[in-house]
Amino acid sequence: MTLPDALVPWSMMGLAVIATFVWRMLGLALADRLASHKLLFDWVNTVAYAMVAGLMVRIIFFPTNVTAEAPMIDRLAAFAAALLVWWLRGRSQIQGFAAGVAVFALLSAARLYGFLP
Amino acid sequence: MSDVTLNHAEWRAARRVGLIDGFGVPSFALFTTMIGFGAIAREAGLDIYVTVATTMFVWGMPGQVAFADLYAAGASGLVIFTAVALANMRMLPMTVSGLPMMHLKAHKRGLFRNIVTAHLLAITGWAQLTAARNKVPPMGVLPYYLGFVSVVYVAANLGTVFGYYLSDIVPDPVIRVAVYVTPLYIVLLVSSARVWANRLAVLLGAILGPLTYPLLGDWCILAAGLGGGTVAVVIAHKTGRAPE
Structure with a gap:
């Protein structure tokens, strides 16, 4: 079976849409049934948190996108700065976030203009 | 009381709180991330329509990136399906834990609307639900969430379009900072x-x-x-x- 060329990206996108949609539909179907099972519900919650944290920290440490062009030390320094400020400022998400972005942007600018190798 | 339905004014008030919370860091984070995705999708050889449709209908950044990367590499449909399913698998525990907070059954909104509600649930909106519970009554979580995600959804799609066209003009290091923003933001969100x-x-x-x-x-x-x-x-x- 061959598709007309113009439809290939659309059909591939369709597969990506279905691959994501099935999880949400399964979640919609199961949500009410699981809510009454305390331990199971707590477990699903911790799995969600651990999965999200694992994926996001993986992306920071081992990015597959354009961030990978920045040196590992820059990404880690910004991450450490964000966590440190977040912790010192009473878990302030906005201040931690601003610190991380500022450190990453400064390091990127320093490299761009030749202040750092 | 979770079984008391909201009147019109209460619904709109809760939705407004969500709308306002949607502006600021969450929209900025999604906007910039999707600039990154728009740039990645263009490099991958996708046209602007497929690129925007991907953000609208996949609505899950890691899976979108996996799709664009693999499409560029000429991967088969099976590989794309498996990789995206894996990258976006967190949607299952997120919907299971997030949707009950919105009391969908008590709102009696019909299957189609519930499906749309579930589709719009991604990391940012999900992580915001805990905050919502402190700001609005239990039955207000749904309108709060709908207000919040509608702002974030529009910002993300605008970011996708911008990223697609701006990647030539904006220097690489700027795009890099933009792409770095979202995982950092989400880590801090879930850490709290x-x-x-x-x-x-x-x-x-x-x-x-x-x-x-x-x-x-x-x-x-x-x-x-x-x-x-x-x-x-x-x-x-x-x-x-x-x-x-």
Whole structure:
């Protein structure tokens, strides 16, 4: 079976849409049934948190996108700065976030203009 | 009271709180991330329509990136399907834990609207639900969430279009900062979870994810999620720190 060329990206996108949609539909179907099972519900919650944290920290440490062009030390320094400020400022998400972005942007600018190798 | 329905004014008031919360860091984070995705999709050879449709209908950044990367590499449909399903698998635990907070049954809104509600649930909106519970009454969580995600959804799609066209004009380091923003924001968001077990799960997942990645590749999401989540819930229940 061959598709007309113009439809290939659309059909591939369709597969990506279905691959994501099935999880949400399964979640919609199961949500009410699981809510009454305390331990199971707590477990699903911790799995969600651990999965999200694992994926996001993986992306920071081992990015597959354009961030990978920045040196590992820059990404880690910004991450450490964000966590440190977040912790010192009473878990302030906005201040931690601003610190991380500022450190990453400064390091990127320093490299761009030749202040750092 | 979760079984008392909202009147029109109460619905709109809760939605307005969500709309306002949607502006600021969440929209900025999604806008900039999707600039990154728009740039990636263009490099991958996708046209602008497919690129925007991907953001609208996949609505899950890691899966979108996996799709664009693999499409560029000429991967088969089966590989694309599997990789995206894996990258976006967190939608299952997120909808299971997030949707009950909105009391969909009590709102009696019909299947189609519930499906749209579930489709719009992604990391940012999900992580915001805990905050919503402190700002609006239980029945107000749904309108709060709908207001919040509609702002974020529009910002993300605008970011996708911008990223697609701006990647030639804006220098690479700027795009890099833009792409770096979202994972950082989400890590801080989930690290601030109220429930002790969930914070422990974040810590364990954050260690297991990058640690197992060199060995397991994209399967590290499963190792981090199932491993970290299971250990966290067991410790919480054994030490009497289970959520109320």
